[in-house]
Amino acid sequence: MTINIEYVILRHLQMKLKAPFTTSFGTFQTKELILVEVVDRDGVSGWGESVAFAAPWYSEETVKTNWHMLEDFLVPLALAEPIHHPEELAKRFSAIRQNNMAKAALEGAVWDLYAKRLGVPLSQALGGTKKDIEVGVSIGIQPTVADLLQVIERYVAQGYRRIKVKIKPGWDVDVLRNVRRAFPNVPLMADANSAYTLADVDRLKAIDEFGLLMIEQPLAADDLLDHARLQPLLQTPICLDESIRSYDDARKALDLGSCRIINIKIGRVGGLGEAKRIHDLCRERGAPVWCGGMLEAGVGRAHNIAITTLENFTLPGDTAASSHYWDRDIITPEVEVQDGLIRVPDAPGIGYDVDRRQVERYTQFAKVFHRTMTA
Numbered sequence: 004m005t006i007n008i009e010y011v012i013l014r015h016l017q018m019k020l021k022a023p024f025t026t027s028f029g030t031f032q033t034k035e036l037i038l039v040e041v042v043d044r045d046g047v048s049g050w051g052e053s054v055a056f057a058a059p060w061y062s063e064e065t066v067k068t069n070w071h072m073l074e075d076f077l078v079p080l081a082l083a084e085p086i087h088h089p090e091e092l093a094k095r096f097s098a099i100r101q102n103n104m105a106k107a108a109l110e111g112a113v114w115d116l117y118a119k120r121l122g123v124p125l126s127q128a129l130g131g132t133k134k135d136i137e138v139g140v141s142i143g144i145q146p147t148v149a150d151l152l153q154v155i156e157r158y159v160a161q162g163y164r165r166i167k168v169k170i171k172p173g174w175d176v177d178v179l180r181n182v183r184r185a186f187p188n189v190p191l192m193a194d195a196n197s198a199y200t201l202a203d204v205d206r207l208k209a210i211d212e213f214g215l216l217m218i219e220q221p222l223a224a225d226d227l228l229d230h231a232r233l234q235p236l237l238q239t240p241i242c243l244d245e246s247i248r249s250y251d252d253a254r255k256a257l258d259l260g261s262c263r264i265i266n267i268k269i270g271r272v273g274g275l276g277e278a279k280r281i282h283d284l285c286r287e288r289g290a291p292v293w294c295g296g297m298l299e300a301g302v303g304r305a306h307n308i309a310i311t312t313l314e315n316f317t318l319p320g321d322t323a324a325s326s327h328y329w330d331r332d333i334i335t336p337e338v339e340v341q342d343g344l345i346r347v348p349d350a351p352g353i354g355y356d357v358d359r360r361q362v363e364r365y366t367q368f369a370k371v372f373h374r375t376m377t378a
């Protein structure tokens with residue numbers, strides 16, 4: 004198949020979160036994001052979403068650096084020549100270092116277009132087989148432990164398959180003890196977002212008694228070695244998030260024993276193609292994976308659902324319902340969770356319609372890039 008992109012529209016959206024979301028590194032009140040629409044000669048649209056945040060707390064990429072990379076480098080590369088397969092685009096992008104979230108946003112739009120042209124769901128185009136996916140929910144740091152227990156109660160009642168709580172020094176061992184006491188059987192994990200160092204090893208060991216599924220990214224975002232030192236000292240499996248930006252990072256982490264589980268975020272690793280390669284590697288190595296979240300709007304959420312249909316996504320991810328984040332999402336239908344499950348859509352491409360009226364409402368500015376006329 005040949006994809007000829009006729010033009011690309013970048014839109015900058017701002018969406019208010021229903022509730023502030025607090026991690027060890029800061030609080031999110033609103034989400035700014037870039038929506039990528041690629042349109043081919045027949046007027047078929049493919050959609051992608053940049054998951055970079057407005058500020059460089061989680062990673063060095065931001066909404067503005069993504070816009071710059073897309074406008075000045077990536078969109079011109081995508082428009083330069085026909086594309087025969089989305090994987091080809093990722094190869095074209097490899098000349099540009101890092102900037103994975105910007106690359107993934109455009110690559111994801113091309114994957115959606117590719118699957119729509121084939122007339123198959125994106126999940127199927129990626130090789131996924133599941134008809135529904137099990138999901139969990141990530142719960143931010145709350146003002147008090149009582150607040151946290153109340154929030155967890157609500158999500159457990161909604162049927163989410165596992166609860167993730169954010170931790171940081173001073174909001175960790177006691178908090179987890181209280182959560183465990185109130186919910187002795189709930190599948191539970193904690194995400195530190197790099198808030199600790201090896202000097203905190205005793206505090207981290209103290210977490211072992213709560214029988215967590217895993218502890219996510221306790222140490223530095225760019226580290227594999229200290230995590231490899233830490234893992235043998237803990238019973239709790241380490242899951243890496245921030246540290247895994249490529250297939251090679253995943254290979255090295257598994258070789259070193261830096262983790263036993265990997266959180267795959269499509270944006271962080273540079274696209275669906277790389278996400279799938281990491282998934283395949285982890286399957287061969289017997290390491291389970293799950294799909295992380297970046298407070299995505301509907302388009303990014305749909306991509307997460309599609310990749311999660313691959314068989315080695317055996318642990319519930321962070322892809323919660325649209326209504327967990329937004330008063331009104333940008334897709335129809337919105338993503339719904341019933342009994343902790345999301346039904347995988349079977350319409351072509353991402354399988355949800357982009358609601359252009361809502362997109363308009365949230366768009367602050369946009370820019371169109373046309374293929375350069377030749378001959």
Ligand SMILES: O=C(O)CCC(=O)c1ccccc1C(=O)O
Nearest residue numbers: 061141196295296297298299321
């Ligand atoms: O609900 C979500 O989308 C995931 C929430 C989450 O845990 C998160 C949110 C913002 C930045 C980093 C992370 C993370 O997984 O580390």
Ligand SMILES: [Mg+2]
Nearest residue numbers: 194219220244
């Ligand atoms: Mg994380």
